[in-house]
Every structure is written in structure tokens, then in C-alpha cells.
Amino acid sequence: MVGVVSVIGSGPSGISAALELAKDNSVLLIEQAGMLGGKLNELSCKGEIECLECGVCSGLKLIDRVKKEKKIEIMLESKIVGVSFLESKACLRIEQREQTVERLVDGIVLATGHDIYKSNEETDRVISGARFEREFRLGIAHDFEKGEKVAFVQCHGSRDRHFNYCSRVCCKHAARFAKRATEKGASVTVFYLDLRDKKMREIENVRYIRAKIGEFVLDNNQVVVRYTSENEEPCEDKYDRIILSTGLLPSSSNQALASMFRLELVDGFAERSYAPLPIVTAGTLRGPMDIIESINSGYQSAKELMSKMNAKRE
Template identity: 25%
Template structure:
């Protein structure tokens, strides 16, 4: 399994449930994919956002003896020989040799970013904060260590093989800076929907004020021939509506406006639409042209009732869509075709024991990714039982 998001996890859990061993190859340090960074959107009552389903699957997979989990690994090479796939992988080794380290703390003092820190009686490196690992000149920790216990660039090589492969590598979020008209990173108070997820989860609070005014701008990076993709993101209406209702639940005096083109993907979500009706959330059918700064606040400019309007808010949330992940050299070696929009296409791949699942096939929500993962597992079992694997 390449990719440990909801689709890959569901696939691994299904295989394990049927007594078939598998290995998850995950690039990030932890399993869960994007769901790891998403918030539950129903603090008082469940809004069926499925984020907790993804968390439960992760726990189930981590507890399973049939699943080997390799996190923090990069694919180096893949080859198929005598009907079996073989992946060559690379993984960074522990930067600090615990056996040699005397815990003197000199590296912690020398580190300019706080990447080296004493935690639980040991010194640990936060790789994301390390200047040297971001390609910048530093290595101060290495030069001050009196016992030579630090190697920032050490790596080990691993190899994994199997009779079938499931690719569940996900999609990418549209980077909001790629549409500068909407002001992300330029106008104070403009944030992305992923930043709002961190706020809802309490990881990175945003000052909304009890009576503040908040706007959601939907379809950012989707359904456009300008910045982004022509595809509908399939998830942004649903998650934005749940986010807006969750915000309203927390601060009932908050003024919330949602700028939408139309509602998509809300079939079967009658409960959400009923909740919206009674919520006081204002819905404006318009695709805003830009977000500008007006007296230090973000103001949304849009066409409404035949005139151009400009309305100021305290916070503007850009509901970013999902777009195809960038080409990955090693996955390209697997020869999976893409459609004209860049999504992977399951075209005759099953004949060679290669199956696809989740949002690498196009934007979709967690529920659909889980269904995909389960069906990829069943297809892989049928392939292996067919004797071709």
C-alpha cells in the first residue's frame, strides 16, 4: 500500500480483517493522511464529517499484527519481477545517537530555531524546524556536540515486496497563494480552510471575536479555468458548511456569510441543509472577484443584483479545493495513466496487480475514500487468489 490516508488505511484494515498481511508505505511521519489535520465538526451533536472514522481506522491498523507500517519513508525505486513488486525505500535514521548522547544540552543551546529540545529526559530533533534539513546552512548542533552523537543526514535503506500494490497517494490542497486576487498571505484576516481546521481543533486559535463577521469563499482553486482546476472539488461545499455550523455553535452571535456558486455534493445531507436554514448563516450566490484590504480588514468584492459590492469582514476563509498531486517519479515508474485533469486513472492496472483508491482518482470525501479502499482490498485479494500474484 502506498499512502496511509483514509483510503490506504481502509484497504489495510480490510486485508488484515481477512487475514492477509500488508505493508503501508507512508511518506509522512504519521499515518492518517490529511484526516490527521482535520477537526471534528460536531462538538454538540455529530455532523457525520467522518474525521473520527479515519482516526479509528488508524488506531485499528496500528493495533493489527497483520499490518507493517513504515512511516517517514521515501520511495526510491520500484520494479516488477516475476509477477512481484519490489519497492526500494529510504528512511532518515535517528539524528541523535541515544547511546552516545550525554544529554549535556549544548546542541539545544546552539540551535537557532528550537528544533533541538529536551523532552522526556532525552534530546530530540523536530525535523520540520531544523534549518540544515531545510537546505539552509547551519549544523551548529553537530559542531558543538562534544561526543559526535549527531548525524542530521543519516539514512537507512529498506526494501518491501508484494504480489499486489494499492496506490492511495491522495490529492493536494489548492495552495491559496496561487490565486493572489483572494489575498491569502497579502491581506490581514484572510485564512485558508485548513487554517480554520486547526482553529476548530484548538491547535492554532484565530481571533474571531464573539460578534465578529466571518465570510467563507467557496470553490477556491476549483471550477475555474484561471488559477486551479476546472474540476469541482466535491468536498468543499460539504466541509465548509460543517465548518460554518461548527463555528456558529461555538459563537452564536458571530455573523457568517457564505459566498457560493451553488451547493454541490449535498445529496443525502438533508440534516445539514435543515440546520443551515435555521442557523442565521447568510448565503450569497456569487463568486467573489477579489479580497482587498479596507481599513485593516479583509473586504470581499463581488457582483450582486447587477452592482459590484464590497463588504468588509473580520476574517475571510478561503475554502480550498483538492487538486491532483504532483507527479512522483517513482509512482510514474508504475506507469499509472492520468486523465486530462491530472487524476490517476484505473485503466487496466488490475491486470498487473496494481489497484488505485481514494482521492488520487479525483477529489472525494473520507466516506468515499474508505469505500474505495475496501473495494481495492477485495480486488487485490481476488487477483492474488487468481494465482497471478
């Protein structure tokens, strides 16, 4: 056993990092919520006829492995409230259910995740992709229906007037639900500025419109989408349901995290730490990425941490 390490956050990157580190270390996995998984708990399988490779199932399987791994100690409902850097270790002050404990660790993986852009244009018929998936998983949002007119609006909250970077996951997310909608017999339109994922373009029976969205107007039981076409012409169409592909944002906790662990923030995301102890970041704390990319990021960050810990001992 090399040492004691802590992984803070138990989303896709946190659980994969914990499993990788547990091969040679004792791992303290700290999660602020009451269950493992982070935003995985808000996601659902999107395939019905075939697997659409969204990564949710892979993440859930990793959670089961973490729960069975004897070298991983899990602390739920726990929050880091302070850290002190000693000569060769860090002392984490952890608040858990109104009690504060201190734990010494040799290295840290920060995998605290991201936030989702919250649109002020949401209504009962205009909803974000994140909200739709959460409600779909819980059985609140009904599945797509034959003859239903559905529009997916891409880049809402990223690559537009709100944030100028690409969230990377939106095209894949919308593509999987658009495919499901067409399989159910719905009429699907995708409004986009730029499609980064080639799978989005490969879906059959989908109408693609490159346009700038103006506004959504409720008209009885439908929504009127007013937009400017690629030819700069004003247009409008009616739909039964609008799903907004909302962007990924840096977590609101990143500023406090940066101060505590001496992180360098770029556009609100953190790629590196300048603390005297080996500390690495993983997953969407580093920047937008999908579930599979986050899982792989966790594995790579764990290996990076081990390399830094070994170098420090030499």
C-alpha cells in the same frame, strides 16, 4: 494467508485498505511521514453541540486498529524510490532513514493522497479552510465569536479560473464550520457559484450570495469583499474574517508515481494501472472525495486487489 501485499500511503483510504487486506494477507504499510494518518493529522472535530459527521473520528479509530493489527507491518519515514516487476511479484525499493531496503510483494494498493490548492490571496484575516482547520486544531486560530462577521467563499481553486472540476468536499467542509459559527452567535455569509451539498442550504441563519468574487481589501481590522452579484451589479461588504474553501489538487508526486507504477492519469488523478502486477489506486489519488468516501474507497480497492490477485493465480 493469500500473500504479501503493500499499501503505500496511510491516509483514510490507505488504513482502511490495509485493514481489509490483513484479513487474508501479510500487509506492508508504507508511509512517508513520521506518523500514520496523512492529512487526518491536520483535521479536527467540528461539532460541539452535535456530531457533524465529518469522518475525522472514524479515521482516527481506524489508525488505532491498524497499530494493533499483527498482520500489518508499518514502515514510517519511508519512500518508494524504485520498483521492478518480476514474473509474479514486484520488488519495491524503499528508502527509510537514509537506508534502502528491498521487499517482494504480490500486489499493491496506491493511496498516496492529494494536495491542497494554495491561494496567493491569504492574509491574517483571509485564510484557507485547510489552514483554518489546522490552526483551529492547534489552538492558534480562535473559535467563532458572538457578533463576529464571517464569510465563507466557495469554489476557490476549483470550478473557477484555476481548475474547472468540482473538489466535492468544499461545500461539506464549509457547511460544518458555518454551522459551528452560527451556534457561536457569529453572523455568517456564504458566497458561492454553485452549492453541490444540500446540507449547506439547510443551515439556519446564514446569508447566501451567488456572486463572482473580485478582490479582498484590508480596511483597518476588517476585510472588504468586492464582488459582482447575480444581477451583474458591483457590490461590497465588510467582514471580520474570510475563510476560503480551497480545492483539492492531484498530488505533485503523481507524475513520478505514474511513471513508476504505469498509471494512467486523467486531470492529474489516477484510476488504473497497466503494470503486469495487480496494482489498484484508492482514495484521493483517484479523484476528490471526503474522508468517509476515502475510507470506503480503501475497502473497495482492497477487494479489487484481492480479486485481481486471485484471477492471476488461476
